[in-house]
Amino acid sequence: MTDQDAQPTIHDIELPETGEATFWRDGVQHTLRADGTEDDEPTWTLHAEESLIAHISRREGKWIGSNDSPSRQVESDSDWRQVVIDVTD
Incomplete structure (x- = not known):
């Protein structure tokens, strides 16, 4: 898409199965x-x-996001979107 307003944000998508x-x-x-x-x-x-920046999973009732650069891990009880936002910041 070339129109920036038409590009989907994290809030416009669903987590793919x-x-x-x-x-x-x-x-x-x-x-x-x-x-x-x-x-x-x-x-x-x-x-x-095309660069891998994080792994997202769900363990023990929490959404987990971890990346290697910088090495860190974030958790959210209910919102996978928040984990994605946190690992991209």
Whole structure:
């Protein structure tokens, strides 16, 4: 999309069960990709343009986001979107 107002934000998408969902943040395209198999706990990878920036999962009732650069982890009880926003800040 070329019209910045028409580009979806994190609040316009749903967490994909399979495949991926794309959104824009601060003018940068981000992609959430569903990973794992049917036997695994659901996990997602978050990419900024094509670079892997974080892993997102749900454990013990909390959404978890972790990235390597800088190394940190954030948690949210109810909102996966907040974890995504936190790891991209």
